[in-house]
Amino acid sequence: MDSATAREQALDAAEKLFYGRGIQSVGMDDIRGASGVSLKRLYQLFPAKEQLVEAYLERRDVRWRGQLAAHVERQADPERRILTVFDWLEEWFGETDFRGCAWINSYGELGARSERVADQVRAHKRAFHDYLASLVAGAGLPETLTGQLFLLAEGAMVTAGITGSTRPAAQAREAVRSLLAAR
Amino acid sequence: MDSATAREQALDAAEKLFYGRGIQSVGMDDIRGASGVSLKRLYQLFPAKEQLVEAYLERRDVRWRGQLAAHVERQADPERRILTVFDWLEEWFGETDFRGCAWINSYGELGARSERVADQVRAHKRAFHDYLASLVAGAGLPETLTGQLFLLAEGAMVTAGITGSTRPAAQAREAVRSLLAAR
DNA sequence: ACGGTAGGAGAACGCTCGTTCTCAAGTCAA
């Protein structure tokens, strides 16, 4: 097994376990067991657990935002695009292994102790916020809407994570519809 | 020192440390050091750490909702009351030791491992949701508004916690104003 | 004064887990 695939397998296992059970309750030995990558190899690729955590969050960030953007881009109408964000959230919330927002959860777990993780969470949220801002600008809507959409999306993510329901997505989408109509 | 005050001091220390640094990174010995309550006494009062965590979350829940209600009740106008919720959030976000919502953070940390903690978080959020529902009903507004207010409040809490800014409260309040005006 | 109880300080125990080490097996160039 070459380095690149070992790295991918390690990250696949890390993502599944960290996201599903929390970061602190998953040991490096669990990662080894789930990935088939030996401890020695793991520590060659990621000299400490924290770096594996960072790599996990970063890879997931790229994928998460990529999938959202791919879904939204299927819509041509600029105003529809905004609503489609919440359709995508609803699909995500419905996945069987959905357990809330990985970054919000990581922040709750490690935000107070690891400045690197806290920075990554802030960067991810800023990127999501900026993406919403681009959709708002693309629809010719006032900037002030961006923060409101963002809060509704964040509230939906955290609530869906805690309750296990997909309903917050629909509620947020209805709120967005009202906000759009009010203009 | 009698049992009741030892219990209060233990809970005071637990709340300060658990909320400020996260639950898992605070040891029972830290609680002893901060409270002045000996380990023996601590384990008489709370036979295991998990029960101290539960007592911390429960006491904070009662206080948090009590303070919110006390603040809101100073407003007579039913519609103003709804907006006042977000004024109170803004004050809370501005406290120097504010570090996000204790329940959202606890859920991120322990939700996957402790069913008791997860239940307490869900109960707290349900109680907050029901309180908002009572305000909405008191103002004669449609029920569907409740979930939207709730999502805005949750989004504001989580965003203020991550960014350290009070701004999400004002943004959420503006969104609520729009939603109220749209009726 | 004195025996008994409670409480405190902190050592001790046992487990988990991040990280490193050992050792044997496999690989490849010469």
Added chain:
DNA sequence: TTGACTTGAGAACGAGCGTTCTCCTACCGT
């Protein structure tokens, strides 16, 4: 074939921490 190198399996190490235990001191009723 040989010898240097890499790798994997898993033991070992060391720290942190939840929990319990030991021992000593202080206080209480008689």
